Amino acid sequence: MAFGKSKNRRRQDAAQTKEAVKGAVRSHGPGLLKAILLTGLTCAVVWGGIELRRWALSSPTFLLKETTFSGLQRAAPGELLKLSGLTVGQNLWALDVEMLERTMAAHPWVRTVEVRRHFPSSVSVEVSEHVPAALAVLGDLYLVDEDGEPFKRLQPGDTLDLPLVTGMDREDYLADEAKTRERFRQALEVARAYAATEPTKRERLSEVRMAPEGLVLVLADGTEARLGEGDTDAKLQRLSRVREELRARGLSAGVIHLENRARPGWVAVKLSSPASERSGASQ
Structure with a gap:
């Protein structure tokens, strides 16, 4: 008799566990499903972004073909290109615009410079030059x-x-x-x-x-x-x-x-x- 009671009790426990699992699924299932879907979507977006970046950095579509300058009076385009290292064939996505601006600004006539990328294949450089107003004696003569x-x-x-x-x-x-x-x-x-x-x-x-x-x-x-x-x-x-x-x-x-x-x-x-x-x- 004792053995039979133990067996019935195990059936009851199993039934209760089953019902508890069903209740948990009913209450938390939708949220869990959303979390799984969101995780999958995030992974897909990240993977897609990596692949898109790889394509953009390797595609010939975004290779630099033309660089235009405005605002130049005394500085020459060739001098600024040489300072910056900017050349035809570089990938526009890979350009470090801030670095290009810093290196071009090292030219003595350049006061400010702004570099803009124009996709798919060109760059514009807007330069503001120093306007000489006097000569100063500072050991040597300076503008x-x-x-x-x-x-x-x-x-x-x-x-x-x-x-x-x-x-x-x-x-x-x-x-x-x-x-x-x-x-x-x-x-x-x-x-x-x-x-x-x-x-x-x-x-x-x-x-x-x-x-x-x-x-x-x-x-x-x-x-x-x-x-x-x-x-x-x-x-x-x-x-x-x-x-x-x-x-x-x-x-x-x-x-x-x-x-x-x-x-x-x-x-x-x-x-x-x-x-x-x-x-x-x-x-």
């Missing part, structure tokens, strides 16, 4: 752009008629590049302001000297105009009137002082003839 950045050592082939900025040395620049660029920007602002008041080539600016006491302009005829610090526009207007008066009288100045801080409206003129000197003329 300085409109932002006050010395960007290139002057070479024999650089035929440019630009004002010279002096008064800073290479050690000053290396010690504090930001401060030096700011000083150059100030000098360029004065040069532009002077050009607006004296537009003729005869009166062009030859040099901007950054002296301890302030800016000094050296004009094409050798005249020194000592501006000092501040109030640049008003001083340039006074300089223009003084030079007009000197021309009307047939005189030429060696030095024109406009840096009198105690009496800002006063101008002192030292004529180019040592025997003649006028000072304290209010303008």
